[in-house]
Amino acid sequence: LDTKLPKVGTTIFTVMSALAQECGALNLSQGFPDFPAPEALIEAVARHMRAGANQYAPMAGVAALREAVAAKIAACYGATVDAVSEVTVTSGATEALTDVILAVVRPGDEVIVFDPAYDSYEPAVELAGGRTVHLALPAPAFRPDWDAVAAAIGPRTRLIVINTPHNPTGRVWEAADLERLAELTRDTGIFILSDEVYEHIVFDGRRHESVLRYPELAARAFVVSSFGKTFHATGWKVGYCVAPAALTVELRKVHQYVTFATVTPIQWALADFLREHPGHWQELPAFYQAKRDRFCSLLAGSRLRFEPCAGTYFQLLDYSALSAERDVDLARRLTREAGIASIPVSVFYEHPPASRYLRFCFAKDDATLERAGAILRGL
Ligand code: PMP
Numbered sequence: 569l570d571t572k573l574p575k576v577g578t579t580i581f582t583v584m585s586a587l588a589q590e591c592g593a594l595n596l597s598q599g600f601p602d603f604p605a606p607e608a609l610i611e612a613v614a615r616h617m618r619a620g621a622n623q624y625a626p627m628a629g630v631a632a633l634r635e636a637v638a639a640k641i642a643a644c645y646g647a648t649v650d651a652v653s654e655v656t657v658t659s660g661a662t663e664a665l666t667d668v669i670l671a672v673v674r675p676g677d678e679v680i681v682f683d684p685a686y687d688s689y690e691p692a693v694e695l696a697g698g699r700t701v702h703l704a705l706p707a708p709a710f711r712p713d714w715d716a717v718a719a720a721i722g723p724r725t726r727l728i729v730i731n732t733p734h735n736p737t738g739r740v741w742e743a744a745d746l747e748r749l750a751e752l753t754r755d756t757g758i759f760i761l762s763d764e765v766y767e768h769i770v771f772d773g774r775r776h777e778s779v780l781r782y783p784e785l786a787a788r789a790f791v792v793s794s795f796g797k798t799f800h801a802t803g804w805k806v807g808y809c810v811a812p813a814a815l816t817v818e819l820r821k822v823h824q825y826v827t828f829a830t831v832t833p834i835q836w837a838l839a840d841f842l843r844e845h846p847g848h849w850q851e852l853p854a855f856y857q858a859k860r861d862r863f864c865s866l867l868a869g870s871r872l873r874f875e876p877c878a879g880t881y882f883q884l885l886d887y888s889a890l891s892a893e894r895d896v897d898l899a900r901r902l903t904r905e906a907g908i909a910s911i912p913v914s915v916f917y918e919h920p921p922a923s924r925y926l927r928f929c930f931a932k933d934d935a936t937l938e939r940a941g942a943i944l945r946g947l
């Protein structure tokens with residue numbers, strides 16, 4: 569079979585969650601909360617289902633939800649986006665990311681990504697016939713090397729994919745990074761795909777530097793987010809993409825034939841909840857910062873080294889004082905033998921560096937974090 573994605577295997581999130589289940593291990597690998605979504609949100613879904621919101625939603629998304637998203641963007645980033653022509657609801661951020669790439673990348677185009685990179689970007693570029701250009705974020709700071717970006721930009725560069733707060737490193741970009749990106753792409757025709765699914769999970773008083781704060785960048789950007797992260801409901805798979813009207817037209821050409829529309833009652837429920845409970849996302853930084861702090865303090869006395877993450881619900885742990893094994897081997901062994909599953913970071917690189925990190929998800933209730941801490945201290 570002459571396959572379209574010869575290098576692609578099964579995603580690490582499936583592999584590690586399956587192994588965790590098989591071994592009965594604590595699953596801190598794939599990122600998802602082990603606590604419930606807000607009760608009022610669940611109630612709203614049930615209410616809308618009973619009220620009959622069970623048929624196709626509008627292709628671009630339920631209008632009330634797109635308006636609620638536009639209102640949140642105005643409140644958070646001071647940006648005005650048009651709910652009708654610039655916001656599209658998708659079946660998870662994953663769908664939006666793939667739709668954008670399929671909509672803009674032409675055969676032979678180059679797409680710049682920063683390694684370690686979320687694993688869905690490159691296969692989509694390949695499906696589009698493009699070429700992924702990988703630039704490393706050097707450990708341990710994982711800051712972009714803007715001179716390397718400048719050198720990588722060429723006549724074939726079509727798209728740059730950015731992700732802040734960053735999965736898997738938990739780093740967040742600063743204003744200077746966005747300013748540099750704007751400068752380097754000025755007058756180039758390059759599009760930006762900004763993966764901001766962790767936009768509401770930033771710590772220590774930091775500000776999320778959304779592309780939507782930077783009009784010059786926003787004018788040629790697709791900004792993607794996910795309700796799964798913000799509302800503790802990753803299994804609902806509802807996300808959205810914000811882009812200028814002309815770019816949104818192109819995005820919707822793909823979206824309408826990939827899924828057509830996204831699950832209806834959940835869109836209505838999210839619209840209600842966003843309007844009625846703005847406190848939920850406003851309190852998310854403090855909520856997850858407390859979990860990060862608890863997880864990090866439980867590691868005191870362990871042989872794992874770390875710098876507390878600045879955002880996301882992932883903490884990288886450097887195990888070099890513990891083992892010389894490859895991270896993929898250690899992640900499997902710890903799942904089998906120690907009863908704790910994590911994600912090996914090397915899988916997110918074209919050329920994995922020598923650094924040794926495992927990623928742990930701390931979107932867990934206190935009892936889970938305590939158990940994880942006890943296992944990790946004993947290693
Ligand atoms: N991008 C990043 C960086 C992520 O961590 C995730 C979470 N899985 C996604 C995209 C996809 O989000 P969703 O589950 O809404 O498809």
Ligand code: GLN
Nearest residue numbers: 581582597598599600735
């Ligand atoms: N984004 C989640 C993570 O990084 C997993 C998403 C998935 O399973 N595809 O763990």
